[in-house]
Amino acid sequence: MHRAEVVGYTPEPVAVRDLDEREGTPFFSRISVRSWLRRLFRRKNIKIGIYGPPNAGKTTLANRIAMDWAGEVVGSVSDIPHETRKTKVKRNISIRYGKRSLSMDIIDTPGVATKIDFHEFVDTYGMSEEESRQRAREATEGVIEAIKWLDQIDGILLAMDVSEDPFTQVNITILGNLEARKLPILIIANKVDKPGTDPAVIKNAFPQHTTVPVSALTGYNMERLYESMVRHFR
Amino acid sequence: MADGIRINLISRERMDGMSPDEKIHFILSEVMGGKVLVLEEGLSPVEEAELMQRTMASIDHDTFIGIEIQGYYNPNDLRAPFLRRVFQRRTPPRMTVIGPAAHLKTIYKDGEVIQALILTDKPYIEGKEIWKPPAVQPTKA
Numbered sequence: 206m207h208r209a210e211v212v213g214y215t216p217e218p219v220a221v222r223d224l225d226e227r228e229g230t231p232f233f234s235r236i237s238v239r240s241w242l243r244r245l246f247r248r249k250n251i252k253i254g255i256y257g258p259p260n261a262g263k264t265t266l267a268n269r270i271a272m273d274w275a276g277e278v279v280g281s282v283s284d285i286p287h288e289t290r291k292t293k294v295k296r297n298i299s300i301r302y303g304k305r306s307l308s309m310d311i312i313d314t315p316g317v318a319t320k321i322d323f324h325e326f327v328d329t330y331g332m333s334e335e336e337s338r339q340r341a342r343e344a345t346e347g348v349i350e351a352i353k354w355l356d357q358i359d360g361i362l363l364a365m366d367v368s369e370d371p372f373t374q375v376n377i378t379i380l381g382n383l384e385a386r387k388l389p390i391l392i393i394a395n396k397v398d399k400p401g402t403d404p405a406v407i408k409n410a411f412p413q414h415t416t417v418p419v420s421a422l423t424g425y426n427m428e429r430l431y432e433s434m435v436r437h438f439r
Numbered sequence: 440m441a442d443g444i445r446i447n448l449i450s451r452e453r454m455d456g457m458s459p460d461e462k463i464h465f466i467l468s469e470v471m472g473g474k475v476l477v478l479e480e481g482l483s484p485v486e487e488a489e490l491m492q493r494t495m496a497s498i499d500h501d502t503f504i505g506i507e508i509q510g511y512y513n514p515n516d517l518r519a520p521f522l523r524r525v526f527q528r529r530t531p532p533r534m535t536v537i538g539p540a541a542h543l544k545t546i547y548k549d550g551e552v553i554q555a556l557i558l559t560d561k562p563y564i565e566g567k568e569i570w571k572p573p574a575v576q577p578t579k580a
Binding site for chain 1: 483484485487488491492494495496498500504505506507508509510511512540541548549550
């Protein structure tokens with residue numbers, strides 16, 4: 206990590222171009238046949254999946270996008286992990302940036318995890334054992350459903366909490382799957398409203414992808430995210 | 440012979456001889472049996488996603504709460520030679536450690552180092568036995 210980048214970070218909107226490390230790469234290494242065909246035939250809506258580990262702010266992000274462009278929310282949010290246990294689809298959201306627009310379906314997926322322990326809901330969040338078991342059971346089904354959706358999406362917003370370690374196996378596995386499929390990826394460094402956080406940590410962890418720091422909760426830097434989405438997914 | 444957690448280091452050759460389905464079956468059955476595996480060459484991202492799905496399907500919330508898996512990030516190397524990029528030759532997955540989530544905890548990870556803790560003093564959760572360390576069989580000289 207470059208110390209200067211960490212020290213020098215100020216929570217101002219970050220120029221997307223500055224974060225896009227792929228600008229200088231050859232055209233054919235950046236475009237897949239799938240996205241080329243999509244552009245050729247101008248399919249109306251693309252499917253954008255919001256992925257990430259539990260409690261990364263995926264549903265808050267989906268709600269923010271849906272509220273900004275459709276005036277509706279996608280799902281409920283909670284501090285308790287695995288609040289979203291079924292994939293939710295918000296269809297026909299059109300976002301505009303300047304003269305360009307993007308029509309999409311937003312796929313809000315359950316948090317992807319490799320382990321789910323119902324005792325965590327009992328011990329940390331004071332839920333009853335019956336409730337916790339039910340939540341854990343639904344969460345395991347949600348993870349399976351989220352992974353299956355990877356075959357159907359056209360692009361991804363990979364949400365990460367800037368206060369958490371970005372090198373989780375969930376992040377690495379999701380990125381690896383999308384890279385193998387050559388699908389466009391935007392990494393969302395979410396929760397920059399938390400004090401003492403630094404989105405440069407995420408940018409430095411995955412320098413070959415575009416990272417957009419936002420706070421889906423407060424709406425900070427969402428304009429930059431919309432600009433990036435129109436440029437990346439259109 | 441004292442009880443303990445068995446750590447198996449699995450060579451690339453051993454995994455190469457298996458189909459993706461066999462690899463996942465092998466890993467999951469070993470880990471559900473309480474072993475920690477260190478794979479010389481990890482799984483592909485697609486195999487890892489399949490492993491995660493099957494792990495979720497195997498969780499029973501009393502005896503198996505899932506897996507701990509950690510490997511290094513292995514991105515498409517944009518600086519790789521042109522021909523390798525054209526023919527989609529990816530560098531192989533790197534070393535990976537996989538174990539039962541109740542007994543293997545990652546304590547630190549960055550792009551170059553993975554530090555994990557093997558918990559041997561917590562074979563029970565809430566009074567329920569979640570895994571009993573198997574007696575280690577003596578190996579033949």
